[in-house]
Amino acid sequence: MNTVDAVDWDDAYSNFAYIPDGYEYLAKWLSLAQQFREDMDQKGLMKSDISYGPHARNRLDLFMPWGDLNGLAVFVHGGYWMEDFDKSAWSHLAKGALAHGFAVAVPSYALCPEVRVSEITVQVGLAITRAASEIAGPIHLSGHSAGGHLVARMVTSTSPLTQTVRQRIRKTVPISALADLRPLMKTEMNDTLHLDAVEARLESPALLEPQEGIDMTAWVGAAERPEFVRQTALLANIWSGFDCRVDAVEEPGRHHADIIEGLAEPDHILTHKLLCLQ
Numbered sequence: 001m002n003t004v005d006a007v008d009w010d011d012a013y014s015n016f017a018y019i020p021d022g023y024e025y026l027a028k029w030l031s032l033a034q035q036f037r038e039d040m041d042q043k044g045l046m047k048s049d050i051s052y053g054p055h056a057r058n059r060l061d062l063f064m065p066w067g068d069l070n071g072l073a074v075f076v077h078g079g080y081w082m083e084d085f086d087k088s089a090w091s092h093l094a095k096g097a098l099a100h101g102f103a104v105a106v107p108s109y110a111l112c113p114e115v116r117v118s119e120i121t122v123q124v125g126l127a128i129t130r131a132a133s134e135i136a137g138p139i140h141l142s143g144h145s146a147g148g149h150l151v152a153r154m155v156t157s158t159s160p161l162t163q164t165v166r167q168r169i170r171k172t173v174p175i176s177a178l179a180d181l182r183p184l185m186k187t188e189m190n191d192t193l194h195l196d197a198v199e200a201r202l203e204s205p206a207l208l209e210p211q212e213g214i215d216m217t218a219w220v221g222a223a224e225r226p227e228f229v230r231q232t233a234l235l236a237n238i239w240s241g242f243d244c245r246v247d248a249v250e251e252p253g254r255h256h257a258d259i260i261e262g263l264a265e266p267d268h269i270l271t272h273k274l275l276c277l278q
Helices: 022-042 091-098 117-134 146-154 182-186 197-202 226-239 258-264 269-274
Strands: 046-051 059-063 071-076 102-107 139-144 169-175 215-221 245-251
Touching: 022 046, 022 091, 046 117, 059 091, 059 117, 071 091, 071 117, 071 146, 091 102, 091 258, 091 269, 102 117, 117 139, 117 146, 117 197, 139 146, 139 258, 146 169, 169 269, 182 197, 215 226, 215 258, 215 269, 226 245, 245 269, 258 269
Parallel strands: 071 102, 071 139, 139 169, 169 215, 215 245
Antiparallel strands: 046 059, 059 102
């Protein structure tokens, strides 16, 4: 038997079915994000719906710290490039970086099948560039799942970012990232994603060269689906052979939903790693 062909790839990438009360997380995130947005708006520390492109979803929110400004952190959400999430569900994850004096940008982007994954990569590059035009100083990138893929793409040799913006990036933390898109061609999701062999290869960070001198930590929950643990290790292992700083962390006990919660905590190791505080 060909063991590769025997893999149930839909099951391999099915996250919330394996998380206790997993499908309740979205409502939780929306509630926490809404409370946070209301608080930040009342304090005059939120700039909402900043346009960075022509599409209706080419908008980002920018949250400002109270006091001195130390740089820009960006969080890119996941959802397999196709789930109907947007920036408003993740605002509360800005708390950790804000507490350390970083402005935080959270963009939305257009979704498949209206656009291709490669077009989303370009859109995220535009979003980061727009946020960088608002905030001076170093840039720190994080993203979850498909968002982890997107921030990893930003620091590859084929990044859509200009050299000026690239040079400002101090740290990149792909969280539970999809680093090799080729297996996704064998899932039902591909009826929506429309990945082909060429695009999957050109959009897979693990198959691309990282930019020289980058600093990246690939982060994943030890309790995640094995495929996400494998992909995280794959990216870190391959990129460690280039002229850059790369490591990987498997956070004990965390699964695909709660792995991002550390970003909301100023003293969490994930926040400290993202902001180069340790």
